[in-house]
Amino acid sequence: DTGVSQDPRHKITKRGQNVTFRCDPISEHNRLYWYRQTLGQGPEFLTYFQNEAQLEKSRLLSDRFSAERPKGSFSTLEIQRTEQGDSAMYLCASSLTRRQETQYFGPGTRLLVL
Amino acid sequence: DAKTTQPPSMDCAEGRAANLPCNHSTISGNEYVYWYRQIHSQGPQYIIHGLKNNETNEMASLIITEDRKSSTLILPHATLRDTAVYYCIVRATSGTYKYIFGTGTRLKVLA
Numbered sequence: 001d002t003g004v005s006q007d008p009r010h011k012i013t014k015r016g017q018n019v020t021f022r023c024d025p026i027s028e029h030n031r032l033y034w035y036r037q038t039l040g041q042g043p044e045f046l047t048y049f050q051n052e053a054q055l056e057k058s059r060l061l062s063d064r065f066s067a068e069r070p071k072g073s074f075s076t077l078e079i080q081r082t083e084q085g086d087s088a089m090y091l092c093a094s095s096l097t098r099r100q101e102t103q104y105f106g107p108g109t110r111l112l113v114l
Numbered sequence: 115d116a117k118t119t120q121p122p123s124m125d126c127a128e129g130r131a132a133n134l135p136c137n138h139s140t141i142s143g144n145e146y147v148y149w150y151r152q153i154h155s156q157g158p159q160y161i162i163h164g165l166k167n168n169e170t171n172e173m174a175s176l177i178i179t180e181d182r183k184s185s186t187l188i189l190p191h192a193t194l195r196d197t198a199v200y201y202c203i204v205r206a207t208s209g210t211y212k213y214i215f216g217t218g219t220r221l222k223v224l225a
Binding site for chain 2: 004033040042043045048056089093100101102104106110
């Protein structure tokens with residue numbers, strides 16, 4: 001399968017713990033996006049990478065959140081000191097730079113903070 | 115940034131055409147409209163996109179009004195597997211070109 005993959009698919013953690021999610025984009029895609037989706041809502045943008053450079057972060061991304069994309073390949077999203085409000089689906093998408101770029105989404109990581 | 119407005123829910127009989135409307139009256143002149151769908155607990159799946167002209171692919175057709183203020187996604191022969199939330203999306207006009215999602219239309223295809 002050559003689509004976007006995410007790991008893990010599900011994560012249950014206790015409040016205060018740190019969690020890390022991984023996204024592997026489609027291999028030739030240079031852009032990578034993270035979104036967050038809560039129940040009943042559409043996905044909301046969190047952050048964006050072009051190659052290894054993180055070019056934008058949403059105000060939703062508090063200082064407990066950090067994302068990296070070393071070498072412009074896979075990306076990780078870490079949440080420190082998780083809170084119950086962090087419970088959501090975390091989606092990763094990748095695309096190739098062009099005017100009518102289409103983002104392709106992974107299956108998501110569903111996080112539940114107890 | 116432009117936003118989209120969609121009806122929250124629609125029903126469609128199996129085998130009939132499903133017509134899903136979207137309003138994007140503030141879209142800029144050179145921005146595309148994208149349609150995705152999301153089946154429960156999965157990531158959004160790309161369906162189709164367009165700029166000015168009508169578009170068709172193996173999944174759906176997209177009709178965009180001449181003034182580009184609205185569009186309609188058409189699933190010509192809906193099946194039970196088309197039951198999903200459908201999102202009409204425009205991108206941010208600067209910076210990252212991130213997608214701006216609304217709350218989508220929950221389409222239920224009825225047997």
